[in-house]
Amino acid sequence: MTKAEIKLVQQYLKSKKLYSGKIDGIAGSKTEMALSKVKPLNSEWNKTRKLIATLQLYCKENKIDVGKIDGLYGPQTKYAVDALIFKLENGKPEPVWRPDEIEEVNPNKWPSQSESNLNKYFGKPGENLVIIDLPYPLKLSWDKKTTVTKLKCNKKVKDSLESIFEEVLKTYGLKKIEELELDVFGGCFNIRKKRNGTSLSTHSWGIALDFNPDKNQLKWGRDKAQFAKPEYEKWWKIWEKEGWVSLGRSRNFDWMHVQAAKI
Numbered sequence: 001m002t003k004a005e006i007k008l009v010q011q012y013l014k015s016k017k018l019y020s021g022k023i024d025g026i027a028g029s030k031t032e033m034a035l036s037k038v039k040p041l042n043s044e045w046n047k048t049r050k051l052i053a054t055l056q057l058y059c060k061e062n063k064i065d066v067g068k069i070d071g072l073y074g075p076q077t078k079y080a081v082d083a084l085i086f087k088l089e090n091g092k093p094e095p096v097w098r099p100d101e102i103e104e105v106n107p108n109k110w111p112s113q114s115e116s117n118l119n120k121y122f123g124k125p126g127e128n129l130v131i132i133d134l135p136y137p138l139k140l141s142w143d144k145k146t147t148v149t150k151l152k153c154n155k156k157v158k159d160s161l162e163s164i165f166e167e168v169l170k171t172y173g174l175k176k177i178e179e180l181e182l183d184v185f186g187g188c189f190n191i192r193k194k195r196n197g198t199s200l201s202t203h204s205w206g207i208a209l210d211f212n213p214d215k216n217q218l219k220w221g222r223d224k225a226q227f228a229k230p231e232y233e234k235w236w237k238i239w240e241k242e243g244w245v246s247l248g249r250s251r252n253f254d255w256m257h258v259q260a261a262k263i
Ligand SMILES: [Zn+2]
Pocket: 203, 208, 209, 210, 256, 257, 258
């Protein structure tokens, strides 16, 4: 948890008259004492979990959908906390982020992103991988002088991915692709945990791709992320027509990331 988030918790505790210490973002003994009085937190939870759960309660009281009050900091909590901060700073909720034209289609029947669904549909992480040829070269985001013309992905996404790249080339042309940095590639297959959590990232199955991570950083919203700009609308439509999900377009974070799994 960040200091700013702990301050939010302290603010909340103060508003409930459970805490009279400083709003300093340091979870010391006074804060801990106050946390023990918060209902309905599980008294068995450790301090961090209580802090997170209290933050979740704060979101819930502000009518922000935070899911279960479980003290676990997953993507939904992250999303809710961002919405809470926006609401507290602006005095009103964030306008609902629903770009009118996300096509809710799923022609390839991508599964939803739970680990068991993904294992069933795509095989275990590291299995069923194939190499595809790209119709235009991609530059590696961490070493832009290196270009690749092939990438490794799950065989179930092969056809879809190939047609997406073809379509992008047809729609934008090479020059525009370079100008918009649609060719800056941040990776596909990679067995790893999600950056904010403990479950496996969809990259582990070779069904997610990242583009231009430097300009579409994990925590950046549409006000900052490059791929939220209108000139990328067609890019996203191409992916969405194939049922791929942009976390940026649907959740307003991780704008670099697109995946063949529903959330
Ligand atoms: Zn990603």
